[in-house]
Amino acid sequence: MIHxxxxxxxxxGKNTLGMINRLGKAGLFLIPSIxxxxxxxxxxxxxxxxxxxxxxxxxxxxxxxxxxxGMVLGLQGYIQLATIKAESSLGLGVALTLTRELGPVVxxxxxxxxxxxxxxxxxxxxxxxxxxxxxxxxxxxxxERVIAPRFWAGLIAMPLLAAMFSTVGIIGSWxxxxxxxxxxxxIFWSTMQAGIDLREDIFNGVIKSxxxxxxxxxxxLFEGYNAKPTSEGVSLATTRTVVxxxxxxxxxxxLLTAFMFGGLD
Amino acid sequence: MTTALTDTDQNxxxxxxxxxxxxVDFGFDQRLIYKDMSLTIPRGKVTVIMGPSGCxxxxxxxxxxxxxxxxxxxxxxEDQCVNKARGNKLYALRRxxxxxxxxxxxxxxxxxxxNIAFPLREQTQLDExxxxxxxxxxxxxxxxxxxxxxxxxxxxxxxxxxxxLARAITLDPSLVMYxxxxxxxxxxxxxxxxxxxxxxxxxxxxxxxxxxxxxxxxLSIADYVYILGNSNVLGHGTxxxxxxxxxxxxxxxxxxxxxxxxPYQYPADAYLNDLRHQDNGVDKTRIxx
Numbered sequence: 001m002i003h004x005x006x007x008x009x010x011x012x013g014k015n016t017l018g019m020i021n022r023l024g025k026a027g028l029f030l031i032p033s034i035x036x037x038x039x040x041x042x043x044x045x046x047x048x049x050x051x052x053x054x055x056x057x058x059x060x061x062x063x064x065x066x067x068x069x070g071m072v073l074g075l076q077g078y079i080q081l082a083t084i085k086a087e088s089s090l091g092l093g094v095a096l097t098l099t100r101e102l103g104p105v106v107x108x109x110x111x112x113x114x115x116x117x118x119x120x121x122x123x124x125x126x127x128x129x130x131x132x133x134x135x136x137x138x139x140x141x142x143x144e145r146v147i148a149p150r151f152w153a154g155l156i157a158m159p160l161l162a163a164m165f166s167t168v169g170i171i172g173s174w175x176x177x178x179x180x181x182x183x184x185x186x187i188f189w190s191t192m193q194a195g196i197d198l199r200e201d202i203f204n205g206v207i208k209s210x211x212x213x214x215x216x217x218x219x220x221l222f223e224g225y226n227a228k229p230t231s232e233g234v235s236l237a238t239t240r241t242v243v244x245x246x247x248x249x250x251x252x253x254x255l256l257t258a259f260m261f262g263g264l265d
Numbered sequence: 266m267t268t269a270l271t272d273t274d275q276n277x278x279x280x281x282x283x284x285x286x287x288x289v290d291f292g293f294d295q296r297l298i299y300k301d302m303s304l305t306i307p308r309g310k311v312t313v314i315m316g317p318s319g320c321x322x323x324x325x326x327x328x329x330x331x332x333x334x335x336x337x338x339x340x341x342x343e344d345q346c347v348n349k350a351r352g353n354k355l356y357a358l359r360r361x362x363x364x365x366x367x368x369x370x371x372x373x374x375x376x377x378x379x380n381i382a383f384p385l386r387e388q389t390q391l392d393e394x395x396x397x398x399x400x401x402x403x404x405x406x407x408x409x410x411x412x413x414x415x416x417x418x419x420x421x422x423x424x425x426x427x428x429x430l431a432r433a434i435t436l437d438p439s440l441v442m443y444x445x446x447x448x449x450x451x452x453x454x455x456x457x458x459x460x461x462x463x464x465x466x467x468x469x470x471x472x473x474x475x476x477x478x479x480x481x482x483x484l485s486i487a488d489y490v491y492i493l494g495n496s497n498v499l500g501h502g503t504x505x506x507x508x509x510x511x512x513x514x515x516x517x518x519x520x521x522x523x524x525x526x527x528p529y530q531y532p533a534d535a536y537l538n539d540l541r542h543q544d545n546g547v548d549k550t551r552i553x554x
Binding site: 133136140145 | 364367
């Protein structure tokens with residue numbers, strides 16, 4: 001009994017120390033990455049190439065998901081609002097939900113699954129096949145050549161994808177609210193126009209999604225760069241990217257929401 | 266421990282060596298790879314490093330290239346301490362080294378042409394026309410000019426190795442390191458690589474280090490040989506001297522004997538204990554019954 005207790009305390013301690021150790025490593029990984037990010041600004045072509053694979057190739061899943069999420073919001077929103085005769089506020093409600101919360105968060109979760117996992121697998125395989133070592137031996141800094149352009153791409157692509165998600169989501173809810181349930185077209189848009197604040201809602205949403213983009217890309221690149229150079233190691237790193245970045249987004253979202261929209265004053 | 270080969274040692278000492286390892290200790294975690302190891306790589310020659318699996322042959326290339334740091338001792342390349350060099354200084358040293366990795370390590374998203382052009386584009390400000398000229402010359406040298414548009418996935422193992430070789434010499438280094446260049450190649454491809462290593466070394470005035478456990482190919486190409494094992498140099502000399510060596514471990518390795526100073530069995534507990542599932546004095550078969 002005592003042995004089992006000591007053993008579980010020991011495991012807990014070991015895991016905690018392991019987690020702190022990884023956090024420290026991830027912090028140290030960030031320093032050369034940021035230095036590389038400053039240097040790679042002189043080579044925008046590298047960033048554009050990554051923007052394509054990280055951003056453009058994620059567009060389909062984001063747009064399709066945004067459309068359905070918007071339609072569901074329109075449907076549920078209408079049903080609930082209609083019970084208190086407030087269906088005219090559907091446009092505003094959906095727009096606030098999407099720009100403040102669902103846009104950044106759901107895009108972040110999808111981005112982690114689509115682009116984050118791909119980044120980890122790519123970097124992990126580059127490491128396993130010694131491509132990163134080969135670059136080092138050619139006197140090319142992998143942080144500058146490989147990591148930094150991907151960091152920029154994640155940072156730039158996420159707010160754009162979140163904006164697309166929200167836009168398409170609003171169109172989806174408009175389709176349901178106006179076409180299916182007959183809400184007045186003008187009221188749908190005018191309540192939205194009157195109620196949405198550029199700084200409070202749009203700008204905060206953009207900041208949120210940029211922070212999510214940074215965190216997802218950081219986790220994905222760190223996991224790939226530190227993956228064991230085996231098929232099992234790369235697979236484990238990819239899974240870890242999706243799990244860690246998804247949980248980080250949800251936890252960060254609460255903190256950012258409290259900070260931006262009140263609660264931590 | 267080291268085979269006495271004084272005549273060749275004198276030759277090496279009179280020629281200024283391109284690489285020197287001095288009293289190097291190195292290990293991964295608790296596992297010791299090198300203990301107080303010293304060796305010199307002669308200039309302008311093909312030096313072959315051989316030894317049993319896990320003796321640290323490839324590790325040696327990692328240390329010379331500055332990718333690994335020793336726990337003690339120093340590594341000098343052209344009289345500059347590699348293990349103390351950082352950042353741009355280390356990159357400046359690496360520009361003088363070329364390296365062929367075991368699995369070629371070609372960048373999979375680039376064509377053969379772009380792979381060879383990669384170091385030129387990254388390290389120089391040369392015009393694209395000149396880069397094209399230089400890349401085509403290197404490709405002609407390794408006989409793959411016709412494959413310049415192919416991606417690494419479209420190349421055979423031997424072709425990929427040749428492309429990687431062309432890339433390794435793109436910046437005209439003074440030292441080229443080959444990590445297991447003969448592994449997984451058919452006899453024709455192996456013959457091509459052997460020929461290329463020898464010819465490039467002589468024609469371009471390079472110094473070459475070839476890490477291999479392939480005895481016949483290694484000895485056929487070598488000007489000088491080091492045999493590693495037991496965390497140090499077991500023997501060194503010209504290929505003939507190595508073939509005549511009476512050092513038991515060198516003999517076992519060269520003759521490919523399954524048992525000898527390097528034991529056939531991995532260290533284990535008493536055989537009977539394992540057969541009876543005994544562990545730490547507890548008989549598991551008895552517990553189960």
